[in-house]
Amino acid sequence: MIEAVLTHVTLGAALAILIGTLLGIVVGGLPGLGSVVGLTICLPFTFTIETGPAIFLLLAVYCGSVYGGSISAILINTPGTPQAAATTLDGYPMAERGEGGAALGWATAASVAGGLLSCLVLILAAPQLARVAVRFGSIEVFALIVMALTCIAAVSQGSMLKGLTMGAFGLFLALIGTDPVVGMPRFDFGVFDLSAGLDLIAAVIGLFALSEALERARLGEGTVAAVRSVRIRLPGLGQWRGRLGGLLRSSGIGCGVGALPGTGAATAAFIAYALARQTSPRGGAFGTGEPDGIVAAESSNNAVTGSAMIPTLALGIPGDVVTAILLNALIIHGVTPGVRLMADDAPLVYAIFAALIVVNLVMLLMAFPVVRLFGWLLRIPERFILAAVIVLSLLGAAAVRGNPFDVLVAVLFGLLGFALRRGGYPLAPLVIGLVLGPQLEKTFRRGLLLKGDDFGAFFTHSPIATGIFALTALLLLAPLVRRLWAARRSGGAA
Amino acid sequence: MTSADDTGTAARSPFRLGLALLLAAAALALLAHAFAPRYATGIFATAPNAMVLPKVLLALWGGMALALVAVEWRGTGPVAAGRWATVLWLGAILVGAALLLPVAGFALTVTPVVFASLLAMGERRPLVLLVATAVLGPGLWALFHHVLLIRLPSILPGGLL
Numbered sequence: 319m320i321e322a323v324l325t326h327v328t329l330g331a332a333l334a335i336l337i338g339t340l341l342g343i344v345v346g347g348l349p350g351l352g353s354v355v356g357l358t359i360c361l362p363f364t365f366t367i368e369t370g371p372a373i374f375l376l377l378a379v380y381c382g383s384v385y386g387g388s389i390s391a392i393l394i395n396t397p398g399t400p401q402a403a404a405t406t407l408d409g410y411p412m413a414e415r416g417e418g419g420a421a422l423g424w425a426t427a428a429s430v431a432g433g434l435l436s437c438l439v440l441i442l443a444a445p446q447l448a449r450v451a452v453r454f455g456s457i458e459v460f461a462l463i464v465m466a467l468t469c470i471a472a473v474s475q476g477s478m479l480k481g482l483t484m485g486a487f488g489l490f491l492a493l494i495g496t497d498p499v500v501g502m503p504r505f506d507f508g509v510f511d512l513s514a515g516l517d518l519i520a521a522v523i524g525l526f527a528l529s530e531a532l533e534r535a536r537l538g539e540g541t542v543a544a545v546r547s548v549r550i551r552l553p554g555l556g557q558w559r560g561r562l563g564g565l566l567r568s569s570g571i572g573c574g575v576g577a578l579p580g581t582g583a584a585t586a587a588f589i590a591y592a593l594a595r596q597t598s599p600r601g602g603a604f605g606t607g608e609p610d611g612i613v614a615a616e617s618s619n620n621a622v623t624g625s626a627m628i629p630t631l632a633l634g635i636p637g638d639v640v641t642a643i644l645l646n647a648l649i650i651h652g653v654t655p656g657v658r659l660m661a662d663d664a665p666l667v668y669a670i671f672a673a674l675i676v677v678n679l680v681m682l683l684m685a686f687p688v689v690r691l692f693g694w695l696l697r698i699p700e701r702f703i704l705a706a707v708i709v710l711s712l713l714g715a716a717a718v719r720g721n722p723f724d725v726l727v728a729v730l731f732g733l734l735g736f737a738l739r740r741g742g743y744p745l746a747p748l749v750i751g752l753v754l755g756p757q758l759e760k761t762f763r764r765g766l767l768l769k770g771d772d773f774g775a776f777f778t779h780s781p782i783a784t785g786i787f788a789l790t791a792l793l794l795l796a797p798l799v800r801r802l803w804a805a806r807r808s809g810g811a812a
Numbered sequence: 813m814t815s816a817d818d819t820g821t822a823a824r825s826p827f828r829l830g831l832a833l834l835l836a837a838a839a840l841a842l843l844a845h846a847f848a849p850r851y852a853t854g855i856f857a858t859a860p861n862a863m864v865l866p867k868v869l870l871a872l873w874g875g876m877a878l879a880l881v882a883v884e885w886r887g888t889g890p891v892a893a894g895r896w897a898t899v900l901w902l903g904a905i906l907v908g909a910a911l912l913l914p915v916a917g918f919a920l921t922v923t924p925v926v927f928a929s930l931l932a933m934g935e936r937r938p939l940v941l942l943v944a945t946a947v948l949g950p951g952l953w954a955l956f957h958h959v960l961l962i963r964l965p966s967i968l969p970g971g972l973l
Binding site: 362479483490493502535536708726758771 | 832835855861862869872880896898899903913926932933934953960964965
C-alpha cells in the first residue's frame with residue numbers, strides 16, 4: 319500500500335501543492351473572491367494535468383483560501399472569505415493596537431492545527447464510513463441525496479422555501495440532455511449543443527465567479543486599502559498554556575460541523591467562537607482583541623476542510639458547494655467517490671489524506687512571505703481584480719470542452735446567479751442539485767426497477783432508507799413546528 | 813434578508829415578485845412541454861420512467877415558485893442601492909462576448925471585453941487602460957493557449973490566433 323501511495327509522490331504533485339496553496343491564500347485573502355471562486359476558476363485548468371496533482375492542487379486552493387481569508391479579516395477588518403467573518407471580531411482590534419503580526423501568528427498557528435486535526439479525523443473516519451456505506455443500495459443513496467438537499471436548503475441563507483425551490487431547479491437542470499437509459503435527448507428544444515446537457519463547470523463558473531463579479535461591480539467599492547506591511551509573529555509555547563483545550567474543542571466543532579451536509583466553515587467558526595466566549599477564562603475580553611477568539615474561529619474553520627471530505631469521499635455526497643466542486647473534479651478525472659472508492663482506488667484516497675497534511679504544513683511555511691505580499695495586493699483597485707476574474711472565468715468556461723457554447727452557458731448562469739442573489743435565493747442548493755441530479759436519477763430509476771414501479775415501496779425498503787426518509791420529513795416539518803410552538807407560547811403568554 | 817447597501821424597506825419589491833413569477837412561469841412551461849407527444853411516442857413509450865423524475869421535479873419547482881409568488885406579493889423588500897448602470901454594462905459586455913466568441917476566437921473577443929469592462933467600472937487613465945488590457949486580455953490568452961497549451965477557441969487553423 320505504501321508503495322502504491324508513493325507513486326503519487328511526484329515533482330508534479332509537489333508543485334501542485336505549492337502553487338495551489340499560494341493561489342489559495344491569495345484568492346482567500348482578497349475580499350470578494352473566496353474558496354468557491356478560486357476553485358471554479360482553477361478547475362478547468364486541471365484538465366491537462368494528471369489526476370493526483372490535479373486533486374492536490376484543488377485541495378491546496380481550498381485549504382489555502384480558508385486560511386487566507388483571515389489575512390484581510392485581521393489587516394483591514396474585511397474577511398476575505400465568509401469563513402473568516404468571526405476572525406474580524408478579535409483579529410482587527412489586535413491589528414488596530416499594533417499587534418497585527420501577533421494576530422496573524424495566532425490565526426496561522428490555529429489554522430494549521432485545526433487543519434491537521436481534521437486530517438486525523440478524516441483518516442480515521444472515512445474508511446469506517448465507507449464500510450457502513452457498503453450497505454447502501456440505490457434506494458438508500460436516493461434517500462440520502464434527498465436528505466442532503468433538504469438539509470442544505472434548510473440551512474441556506476434566505477427562506478427554506480427558496481432553498482428547496484433552488485434545489486428542485488438545480489436537479490431539473492441536471493436532467494437536460496440525453497436520457498442515460500433511453501439515449502434520447504430531453505428538453506433540448508432542437509438545440510444540438512443542449513443534447514449533451516449543460517456543462518456543470520460552465521454553470522458553476524457563471525453562478526459563482528461571474529455573478530460575484532457583477533455583485534462586486536454593483537457595490538462599486540473600488541477600495542484602495544491603507545495597509546501597513548506586517549510580519550507574522552507565531553505565538554510562543556508558553557502562550558498556549560490554558561489555550562490548548564480551547565483549540566481542541568474548536569477544532570472538534572469544525573470537524574463535526576464539516577461532516578454535516580449544508581453547513582460549512584462559516585457556521586463552524588461562529589459556533590466555536592460563541593462557545594469559546596462562554597468557556598474561556600478570558601471570555602470577557604472577546605471582541606477587544608483576545609487571541610482566544612482568533613484561535614476559536616480559525617481552528618474551527620480550517621478543521622472543516624478535512625472532515626467535509628468524509629461524506630464526499632465515502633458516500634459521494636458533497637456537503638457544500640466547495641466539496642461539490644471537488645467531487646466534480648474527481649469525477650472528471652475518472653475517480654468515482656462513494657462506496658467503491660476505498661476498495662477500487664485506496665492508494666489515491668490515502669494520497670489525498672497525505673496531501674491534506676502536507677498542504678497544512680506548506681501553508682505554515684508560505685504564510686510568512688505571502689502575508690508580506692498582502693500589503694501590496696490589498697492596494698490594487700478592485701476593478702482590476704474583477705476584470706481578471708471575468709477573463710479567467712471566460713477562459714475557464716472556454717477551456718472545459720473548447721466549445722464556445724459553454725461560454726454562453728457561463729454568461730447566462732452568471733446573469734441568472736446575480737438575479738437570484740438579488741432576489742434572496744441561495745445558490746448552494748442549486749449547484750448541489752446540478753451535481754447530484756444525474757446520480758439521483760440513476761438511483762431513482764434503479765429503485766423503480768427493483769420495486770416494480772412502486773415508489774411507495776421506497777419508504778419501506780430497508781430500515782436505513784426508512785430512517786433517512788423520516789429524518790428528511792423531520793427537517794421539512796421542523797420550521798413549521800417551531801413556528802406553531804412559538805405562536806402557541808406567545809398566545810399563552812398574552 | 814437585507815444587506816448593508818440596502819436603503820430600507822419599501823412596498824412590495826417588483827424585482828422579487830417578477831423573479832418569482834419568472835421562475836413559476838418557466839417551471840410550468842417546461843412542465844407543459846414534458847407532456848408533449850414527443851415524450852409519449854417512439855422509444856420514450858417503451859421507457860415511461862424516463863419522464864417521471866423531470867415531471868416530479870418540475871411540479872415541485874413550479875408549486876414552490878407559485879408559493880413564492882404569493883409570499884413576494886404579500887411581502888416587502890429592501891430597495892437595493894448600487895451602481896446598476898455598471899452592472900447593466902457588464903452584463904451586456906458578457907453577452908456580447910459569448911455571442912462574438914464563436915466567430916472571432918478567444919483572443920479577439922477577450923481584448924475588447926477587458927477594455928470595455930475596465931471602462932464600465934470607471935477606469936479612465938489611457939495608459940493604465942492599455943497596459944491592463946494588454947496584460948489581462950492577450951497576455952492571459954497567450955499564457956494559457958500558447959504556454960500552458962490549454963487550447964481555447966481560435967479562428968485560424970492550427971490555433972495561432
